[in-house]
Amino acid sequence: xxxxxxxxxxxxxxxxxxxxxxxxxxxxxxxxxxxxxxxxxxxxxxxxxxxxxxxxxxxxxxxxxxxxxxxxxxxxxxxxxxxxxxxxxxxxxxxxxxxxxxxxxxxxxxxxxxxxxxxxxxxxxxxxxxxxxxxxxxxxxxxxxxxxxxxxxxxxxxxxxxxxxxxxxxxxxxxxxxxxxxxxxxxxxxxxxxxxxxxxxxxxxxxxxxxxx
Numbered sequence: 001x002x003x004x005x006x007x008x009x010x011x012x013x014x015x016x017x018x019x020x021x022x023x024x025x026x027x028x029x030x031x032x033x034x035x036x037x038x039x040x041x042x043x044x045x046x047x048x049x050x051x052x053x054x055x056x057x058x059x060x061x062x063x064x065x066x067x068x069x070x071x072x073x074x075x076x077x078x079x080x081x082x083x084x085x086x087x088x089x090x091x092x093x094x095x096x097x098x099x100x101x102x103x104x105x106x107x108x109x110x111x112x113x114x115x116x117x118x119x120x121x122x123x124x125x126x127x128x129x130x131x132x133x134x135x136x137x138x139x140x141x142x143x144x145x146x147x148x149x150x151x152x153x154x155x156x157x158x159x160x161x162x163x164x165x166x167x168x169x170x171x172x173x174x175x176x177x178x179x180x181x182x183x184x185x186x187x188x189x190x191x192x193x194x195x196x197x198x199x200x201x202x203x204x205x206x207x208x209x210x211x212x213x
Contacts, residue, residue, distance in 0.1 A: 001060070001061065004052060004055040004056070004059075004180075005056075005067045005185050006189060007052075008052045008152075008180050008181055009181055009185065009186060009189045010189075011045075011052070011212060012035065013196075015039055015040060015045055016039055017033050017035060017036055017037060017039045017040060018033065018034070018035050018186070019033065019036075019160050019200040020033050020034075020196065020202075020203075021033075021034075026127065028104075029206075029210060031152055031206060032199060032202035032203050032205075032206050033186065033199070033203060033206075035125065035152070035153050035162075036051075036081065037065060037073070037124035037125070037152055038073075039172050039181055046076060047080060047083075047084075049077075049080060049152075050077075050079075050080030050081045050082075050083055050084035051087075052152075052180050053077070053080075053081045053084065053122065053150060053152070053180060054081055054084035054085045054087075054088060054090075055180075056150060056178055056179065056180045057085070057120070057178065058085075058088070058090075059080070060150075060176070060178045062120070062147065062148050062176060063091070063118060063147070064092075064117075064118045064120040064147050064148065065093075065116065065117030065118045065119070066092055066093045066094060066095070066113055066115070066116065066117060066118075066119055066120070067081060067082055067093075067094040067095075067119070067122055067151045068094070068095055068096065068097075068115065068118050068119045068120070068121050068122070068135060068138075068139060069094065069095075069096040069121075069122050069123075070096070070097060070121065070123060070132075070134060070135045071097050071098060071099050073100070073123065073124050073131075074096055074122055074123055074131070074135075075096045075109050076119075076173065077122045077123070077124065078094045078095075078096055078122050079094070080093075081122055081150075082094040084212060087137050093112070093113030094112055094113060095110050095111060095112030095113045095114070095115060096110075096111055096112060097109050097110055097111070097135075097138055098110075098111060109138070110142070114142070115138070115142035115143075115144040116142075116143075116144050116178045117144060117145065118144075118147035119139045119144050119145065119146055119147060120147060120149070120150060121135045121136075121139075121146060121148070121149045122149075122150050122151075123149065123150075123151050123152070124151060124152050124153075125151055125152060125153055125154075125155065126149070126151055126154075126165040126166050126169055126177065127165055128165065129159075129165050129168055129169050129172075131174075132149055132169050132173075136173055146173060146175055147175060148175050148176045148177065148178060149169060149175065149176075149178070150173055150177075150179070151153070151166075151177065151178070151179050151180075152179065152180050152181070153169055153179060153180070153181055153182070153183075153186075154166050154179035154181070154182040154183065155179070156182055156183040156184065156207070156211050156212055157183070157210050157211060157212070158210055158211070158212055160187040162212070163212065164211075164212045166179075166213060167193060183203070183207060183211065184207075186203070187200060187203055187204065187207065190203065
């Protein structure tokens, strides 16, 4: 596992964003772990989160021209990622959308740089893929090209069919999905943590029951 991926897992556990136990998912499944990105809720944690996203983006070596953050979760994410990339010497334009189009002032539903070129979509996780679908439609309607999605955690978990939400996005739109970490990364981390290894069996069982390759 890349050092920054292990650091991200440790950071998430320290912030109580990544927890282990018993949690009910939206799908009604009892999950042995839970990831709540909303708990990255102060300046320092948001700054560090942006740095982890930037490292994952740079490691993927995916060509892109700008960043897009879907409202609402994507707005602080795209902002902090753009700052982190700029701190690294990579200055990219970014924008986000409003839930409701503005009919005064500058108008429209997009705030920030105009959508153009190859656009990388940022989000925390992909559950049903609704946010990604809406983002792809917005980007294409503006004449730009959605070139990928970057998320914090890939749960590697089946949706309604045989594919995971991430795989469905990749299959439907023909674009890659980059994640800072995956469930497999979390499992590898648990193997090396004596104080947390007792959670590994439950996570492994969940992965076997609901996971995808």
